[in-house]
Amino acid sequence: MSRLSCQIVSLWPQGIWPMGFQHRHREHCLRCQADEARARSMERALVSLRDVTVAAPSYLHAATMARLGTQDAADPRRRLMARVAARYAAAAGVTAATTVALLTGLARRRSRVVG
Amino acid sequence: MTAGEVKRDERELVERARNGDREAFGDLVWRYQDTVYTLATRLVGPDLAADVAQEALIRAWRAMPRFRGDAAFATWLHRITVNTAWTLRRRSTRHQTQQLDEAIVDTGLAPERAGELAELRIGIRRAIGELSAGQRAVVVLRDVHGWSNAEVAHELGITQTTAKVRLHRARRRLRVLLEGPR
Numbered sequence: 001m002s003r004l005s006c007q008i009v010s011l012w013p014q015g016i017w018p019m020g021f022q023h024r025h026r027e028h029c030l031r032c033q034a035d036e037a038r039a040r041s042m043e044r045a046l047v048s049l050r051d052v053t054v055a056a057p058s059y060l061h062a063a064t065m066a067r068l069g070t071q072d073a074a075d076p077r078r079r080l081m082a083r084v085a086a087r088y089a090a091a092a093g094v095t096a097a098t099t100v101a102l103l104t105g106l107a108r109r110r111s112r113v114v115g
Numbered sequence: 116m117t118a119g120e121v122k123r124d125e126r127e128l129v130e131r132a133r134n135g136d137r138e139a140f141g142d143l144v145w146r147y148q149d150t151v152y153t154l155a156t157r158l159v160g161p162d163l164a165a166d167v168a169q170e171a172l173i174r175a176w177r178a179m180p181r182f183r184g185d186a187a188f189a190t191w192l193h194r195i196t197v198n199t200a201w202t203l204r205r206r207s208t209r210h211q212t213q214q215l216d217e218a219i220v221d222t223g224l225a226p227e228r229a230g231e232l233a234e235l236r237i238g239i240r241r242a243i244g245e246l247s248a249g250q251r252a253v254v255v256l257r258d259v260h261g262w263s264n265a266e267v268a269h270e271l272g273i274t275q276t277t278a279k280v281r282l283h284r285a286r287r288r289l290r291v292l293l294e295g296p297r
Contacts, residue, residue: 013283042290045235046258049157052236056152057165061144064172071135075181076174076195083202084272 006032129188133179140176147189148172151196157255158200160244171199197256197270204248242292250285257282 009025009032026032075081125146131139148168155167175195182191243251252271256262257278262270268278 010287013279038294039286039290042239042286042293043258045239046254046289047261049236049239049259050261052153053149054153054156054164056148056168060148060152060165060168061141064144064148064169065137065141067169067173068137068140068176069173070177071180072177074174074177076171076178076198081272087272 003031005029006035010035125188126184129179129182129184132176133182135179140179143188144172147192150189151192154193154196154255154260155200157243157259158197158252159204159248163200163203167196167200167203170203171196174199193260194270197252201252201271238293239289242289245292246285246288250281250288253278253281254285254289258286 005025006029009022009029012022014022026036125143128139128142132143151171152164152168155164155171158164159167171192175192178195182188186194243254246254249271253267256267256270257264264275264278264282267273267282268275271278273281
């Protein structure tokens with residue numbers, strides 16, 4: 001197996017099409033199998049962090065309780081959703097403006113050729 | 116108290132908190148403040164973590180009447196924490212190079228593996244601290260907390276493909292930081 005094909009395989013994220021070539025390559029490549037074993041070991045270490053808890057500062061409970069205020073059933077995700085919506089709206093705006101500019105350019109060019 | 120009793124007790128506390136009982140919510144804060152703070156520390160670093168944890172718990176209190184119990188209370192609280200961390204981190208530029216070393220309480224370490232694992236964990240925490248905020252969030256939620264790609268994408272407001280690509284890059288970067296460039 002060439003080093004180049006190993007690099008291509010390692011650069012390709014898992015679960016993104018096309019996936020078959022990664023599996024086929026890894027089945028026959030000892031270098032990639034060793035690499036995968038090292039990656040798994042790191043992933044196991046990451047999972048083991050799940051058991052580790054950082055103790056919250058002693059003032060957190062009192063500080064939180066002092067600031068509770070009233071319940072208003074507000075959606076805690078609303079800020080993120082608003083930002084995502086704004087991002088999509090901006091992307092749609094840019095796409096629309098680009099399309100209009102391209103169509104206008106084409107129309108002008110055609111009218112110049114005809115004229 | 117058995118696991119079943121704890122669960123029943125928690126359900127009762129959640130129900131009371133949904134109806135505006137501050138004392139019940141205070142008990143829930145006692146139970147979950149460490150896990151919320153831990154998640155916040157991993158997402159934004161120790162300097163901002165207390166602010167994120169506090170804000171997340173306050174948002175959870177405000178939103179309690181919306182909580183229908185479709186997911187576990189802890190899961191719901193973690194989602195709010197992620198959302199809060201994601202919105203608050205933009206207000207601070209301090210998170211970029213923060214190390215994630217903190218006084219930790221280890222709850223599941225077998226003594227014979229303690230030294231080896233502790234060393235590896237220190238290395239990993241340092242390496243996670245070196246990642247960009249986006250990569251860090253994905254790797255913490257997916258690899259440490261075991262969320263699905265769909266959940267990660269949903270909570271961070273990104274597509275699943277973006278989540279997968281970020282995760283791939285984050286894992287590669289972590290390996291470079293832990294093993295050195297190959």
